[in-house]
Amino acid sequence: MHEFFMRRCLQLAAGGRGRTGINPMVGAVLVRNGQIIAEGVHREFGRAHAERELLWKLEPANQSARSARFGALREICSTDALYVNLEPCCHTDKKTPPCTDAIIKSGLKRVVFGMQDPNPSVCGRGLEILRASGIEVIGPVLEDECRRFNRGFLSLQEGRRPWITLKIARTRTGKVAHDDGSMMKITSTEQNAWSHEFLRARHDAILVGVGTILTDDSRLTMRACSGERVASSQPYRIVLDPTLRIPFAARVLNDDLVSKTIIVCMPEADSGKKSELRSRGAHIVECSVQDGSFDFSELWRLLTTPKNFFYGISSILVEGGPRTWDAFRKARMMDEEITLVGE
Ligand SMILES: NC(=O)c1ccc[n+]([C@@H]2O[C@H](COP(=O)([O-])OP(=O)(O)OC[C@H]3O[C@@H](n4cnc5c(N)ncnc54)[C@H](OP(=O)(O)O)[C@@H]3O)[C@@H](O)[C@H]2O)c1
Numbered sequence: 001m002h003e004f005f006m007r008r009c010l011q012l013a014a015g016g017r018g019r020t021g022i023n024p025m026v027g028a029v030l031v032r033n034g035q036i037i038a039e040g041v042h043r044e045f046g047r048a049h050a051e052r053e054l055l056w057k058l059e060p061a062n063q064s065a066r067s068a069r070f071g072a073l074r075e076i077c078s079t080d081a082l083y084v085n086l087e088p089c090c091h092t093d094k095k096t097p098p099c100t101d102a103i104i105k106s107g108l109k110r111v112v113f114g115m116q117d118p119n120p121s122v123c124g125r126g127l128e129i130l131r132a133s134g135i136e137v138i139g140p141v142l143e144d145e146c147r148r149f150n151r152g153f154l155s156l157q158e159g160r161r162p163w164i165t166l167k168i169a170r171t172r173t174g175k176v177a178h179d180d181g182s183m184m185k186i187t188s189t190e191q192n193a194w195s196h197e198f199l200r201a202r203h204d205a206i207l208v209g210v211g212t213i214l215t216d217d218s219r220l221t222m223r224a225c226s227g228e229r230v231a232s233s234q235p236y237r238i239v240l241d242p243t244l245r246i247p248f249a250a251r252v253l254n255d256d257l258v259s260k261t262i263i264v265c266m267p268e269a270d271s272g273k274k275s276e277l278r279s280r281g282a283h284i285v286e287c288s289v290q291d292g293s294f295d296f297s298e299l300w301r302l303l304t305t306p307k308n309f310f311y312g313i314s315s316i317l318v319e320g321g322p323r324t325w326d327a328f329r330k331a332r333m334m335d336e337e338i339t340l341v342g343e
Contacts, residue, residue: 002083002141005029005036006114009085010142010149012041013050018204018233021045021311022304024117024153028054028084032077045311051088051099055106076107081138085114085146090126100129113139114146118157152204152314155335161300163315166325166337167199176322183216186342195340196223203317205236205262205303209324210245219251220319236313238262238303240324242289244269244277253280262303264294283310293327 012027020042028050030038040054048056058076088099088111103111116124131137140146147154155163169186170176178184187195200206200222212218220237237252237260244265246253252261258281265274267286274284285302287294304312318328328334 005083006142015041019044024150026050026086031081081110083112087117087126090129091121104133110136115143164334166318169340191340203315204313205316207238207318210241212321236260242266244273
């Protein structure tokens with residue numbers, strides 16, 4: 001039973017994918033007599049946490065016509081249980097007060113959680129505070145699924161960098177492109193659909209080297225996706241381009257998603273071209289190069305620091321090409337490697 005409601009939390013949490021930035025994706029449900037009577041989601045970086053959104057909905061003034069039909073929903077019952085896939089927070093960040101306060105104040109008597117929050121300012125303390133106030137705390141429930149689901153957030157907390165997946169498409173004979181370097185169609189329609197839905201749609205950003213832009217002119221968008229992620233939260237597109245070789249005609253600079261294009265270059269790169277790229281709507285991130293590669297720790301700091309409407313990136317799908325894969329492997333900057341073998 002606990003697993004069933006925790007899965008619903010994860011399903012709801014996925015609604016925040018691509019919008020929660022460096023925050024975790026969190027969903028919450030309130031269960032009474034085996035039925036879900038209210039739900040909450042952390043929808044976007046800086047907005048209410050899932051538990052708060054759920055409790056807010058219970059306040060009489062905020063009840064929609066539909067939820068008001070559950071007359072009893074107005075008050076928390078002693079049998080109600082709050083399910084949430086991440087330990088409730090107990091600290092005040094810049095935008096949101098502690099969820100533990102709201103839970104205690106609501107009168108809830110039972111909380112079921114999916115995993116402990118690795119954030120050092122929470123890390124079990126949220127659970128302790130709830131227990132100390134007499135709330136029954138149950139969990140972790142579906143811990144492995146919850147950790148896997150929020151692997152980007154965990155990677156930022158525990159490894160200080162985004163989760164990195166390398167994706168490679170190759171033929172049975174090991175080719176990744178034609179001999180002249182031009183793009184080779186390798187994967188099947190089914191493989192493409194799978195990689196859009198399970199790879200592109202499940203990372204905050206897709207990264208390539210400028211070589212791939214020059215040869216393939218990739219769009220780097222999430223397409224043909226029937227899954228949980230909505231079109232308005234397309235992943236960012238990151239191009240590693242130290243000296244700004246990207247042509248102005250590149251697709252990633254000429255579609256509706258140009259504001260999702262991040263070009264990483266050296267501070268010394270042509271300032272005129274930087275300005276022109278910015279004026280076209282792309283983001284320029286300046287990062288120093290050491291021993292022929294961008295300084296990854298500096299790059300992760302730049303990409304994980306929220307600024308204005310940029311909420312930070314917690315997971316990256318590295319799609320190539322070979323020189324870029326090599327740079328990531330050499331620096332041991334990868335958590336997962338997925339190879340699709342085609343004809
Ligand atoms: N089969 C597949 O899965 C797949 C996927 C993508 C691409 N491809 C193929 O791969 C080929 C292109 O690959 P490629 O190896 O020539 O180029 P690439 O890996 O796409 O881009 C390499 C360039 O990106 C920049 N770069 C990459 N990593 C960097 C780092 N850590 N630090 C600084 N700069 C970095 C450098 O630019 P500078 O040279 O300007 O310094 C480097 O030369 C094409 O034939 C394409 O069709 C195949």
